Amino acid sequence: MDVLQAEIDTQNELRRDLNWFQLLAIGLGSIIGAGVFVLSGQAAAQYSGPSIIISFVITGVIALLASLSYSELGAMMPSSGSVYTYTYAALGEYLAWFIGWNTGLLYLFSILTLTVAWGKYVVLFVDIVSDYNVTSMIVQAPVAWNEDAERFYVTGQAINLPAIGITIAITMLLLIRIRQTAIVNLVLVVFKIIIILIFIFACCNYVNRNNYHPFFPPNKGSFSEYGVTGMLQACTYVFFAYVGFDSVSTVAQEAKSPERSLPIAMIGSTVVSLLLYIGICTVMVGLVPYELLNSESPLTDVIKATPYGLWLTILMDLGAIASLTTAALMSMLSQTRIFYSMAHDGLLPPVFAKIHSHTTTPWISILICGIFCAVFSGICPVDILGETTSISALITYIFVHITVIVMRYTHKDMQRVFPVPFGSWLIPTVGSLLCILLMKGITKPTGYRFLVWTAIGQIIYFSYGFWHSKQRISIKSEFFASTIEHRLSVATVTEEYVNVAFEPYIATANAENVA
Template identity: 40%
Template sequence: MFGLRTILVCAKNRFSTIKTSWVGRVIHPLTLMMPIDQMHDENEKEVFKRTLNLFDLIAVGLGAIIGAGIFVLVGNAAADFAGPAVILSFVLAGFVALLAALSFAEMSTMVPLAGSSYSFTYATMGEFAAWLLGWDLILENVIAVALVSNGWALYVRTLFTDTLHVNVEESILKSWIGWNQTTESFNRTGFALNLPAAIIVLALTLLLVYDINGSVFVNNIIVIFKVVAILIFIFASIKFIKKENYEPFIPKNEGSSNKFGVSGMFRATTLAFFAYTGFDGITTVAQDTKKSSRNNLPIAILSSFGISAVLYIGFCLALIGVVPYDQLGVVSPVLMAAQKIGMNWLAITIHLAAIASLTSVALINIMVESKILYSMANDGLLPEFLALIYETRRTPYTATIFTGVISAIFASLLPIEFLSEISSIGTLFSYFLVHAGLFIMRWTKNKDVKHSFNFPSRTYVIPILGGIISILLMHTMSKWAKMRFGVWMAVGVIVYFLYGRKKSKLRNRKKKIETVTNIFDTTNANDSIVSKTETYPI
């Protein structure tokens, strides 16, 4: 039998043959790759303030990963799908997320630019694939900010009404458009807009425009608070844990394919996977990181993932141990658990931690979106004004303001039920392309590219397995989520061919080089003697 390496060599040779055919001549212009040396040269420029250290990077990861979902997701996944086996679901989901974290960690040292997976794809799969991924990330991050800010408004209202017993006018928390999940149709709500959601988005936008260091400092404080709050809940719950709450560990399936049993546990695993997403945000601040700390990127990615995994699993053990799983299908299962053990102060602390978590997630997502817009505009694929830098603060202010305004509009007008269906599939698509990019890098360029992180050493297993799992999870998304994703990507293809392809700096630079080369070759052909070859830089 042929070994994997033999098969890959044969495929590589076949690919080389295709490149010279008419099919290759059509496809090749779409696969122009940004030279990695050029990306490293770009990384050396002092575009942003290089002040972030390892702790800042880990906090960025934790700020994006640990959202309020942990305070709701665990209870709902246990009550609706897995029972106590939700603990195992988070372990399995952590393994799947680890594959993506390892791929991102290695790619971050080879392509240390602010564009994250967009830049990774540009270096390995070419301009068109990079454009599709960047276009996907634009929608994904805007939707994520809108979704999180909607949740933030609801948690703030609950804090005032249920905990502080202060009435809040409901009309300012309702979006202008409603979404009926049964009929899958829009409807008018009779309200104006979700004002608190828009306000928090715009406030965080102004903070990011003003100073990246101030934004990171605020995120650091929030991360410390929410991690401490989770730890307090875990340790405060230990003496109230009842062994019988873990039995049966995998409840008997109730007839539905996802209602308990092993199938229910795997359904919960799919949901738990998205609780781990967000560590890729670390790679978007690569150019804000101290030059002497290049290895901090992979360390921060894996550290933030590891800390999150430990907190998630510990949280699951504590919550299931305190409250029977069939009672956890409520809006705030953690508050129920805190009240059940007679600690009202803990309930308030957890509620504040949820609000803080949502704040940091929104902050990081706005920052991530602005860096991706900046990178795409800097490459010529989006309008140049999105690549403008606030000279005194060294922040991409136009991209940040654009992100904030669009996100605020989405947050104030669109319902949370509609937004929640769109974000996840885009994340999986980006993970798939990063796995594919790492596979290509190992297959074609691994010996030539310098990178300081390579674990496990040069194996194809991680990118192949990670890519396959990403595709399978995308397949589990709803039909309407796939349709909306497909429509958005189709629009992206049109925009690329009408604008991005023509304005691409890489493509235009290549055309100039080819023009000069043709002129030089024609001149030499007319000369009787050519004594030497000269290179003319463009």
């Protein structure tokens, strides 16, 4: 732990340019995206009905509890490794690798899901503004997934050019200095929040209260179809909407006064997002019956129930595009910082930790991530990966809660600028149990995808990370040095003992020779 703190304080290769307001914008930019603009309507139509409002409240509380634990650890260890570094300090290298690799999955699948959703909204915007029917040959992947048959099928399309285009754009933006990236993100965040507020206050006067009844539609015989259990299933489905406040912790080494600014940004972004989501969902399910919300652009569709013309639809579509842009941008930023920390510890190739001399960004890691995401978002059915992101986030948050509890006992003397309130175990324990409860709604295909990713991680760790770990190499070096030192001391003692033991005999022999 002392070595970690020394590295953070004295060996920081990154530039500290970000203030608390920019960090707050990073959190909001990462959180508000596909979760509310795409998944909210689908969850209401398929699982919960009007009680989607309660689903967003429950998931918001779970995210808020996780942000409290993140805040304590982030203020103690302001490292770009985020939960990977926290786990390394508390639970050791192997579990740190598992959670670091899992967090990489979280951000990677977020990028892919968000860029594909971005492309769909851009196509919708072009259709609204110009009545130009964009050919699906260049806006859809050639392969798709049939959820019912659980198999891939050929779509007959060529490539998803919009997804590739936005991926290249955010990759280029990340290659410049973090300060410029944060400014662009801040502008887009302010823009999308203004549009969300316009939607809420402009449409609330046209809410039909009859659409709120029944608030819990009668269950149709299965766990996920309406009723209270359907509302819980919707919690798992929309939890993706709150993933992203943890992005703030991945830029801790680029933040000014991280001990104060990190808790403000993480908790603040979670609370603001929760309030906005409650307002959006309340208006959305009040404008039209929930059965009509099964759409990839539900907020745009419900505007048709108001007397507002095309202007609000266009504005809402632009807000969705801005939201998905910031969410994808911050997800890629976070993934490259996690991999930077893992490479810094030797668990990934050193190329991921290479810092550009002028921009002070891990530029090779950014390029690798950008190329990978551009290729896969263009040709693969990555839109099925959103739920896999949710399970990754839930497991990550469980580890954060556990780390808080462990470090309260193993590192009692460490200064805690922001301790989790109500003791060392209450909030982390409740937060962990709620995360486990949400994992009950994970589908089998999602579980299989997560296991495949985990298996790939195990192969990489035991074929590379285990043998190149800087901690392991350091331990071996110390062991060999101590062994050599021990052998040298034994040889010295033995030589002295032999000299002392044979000294009388040597003296006698010399006397005889003289005689």
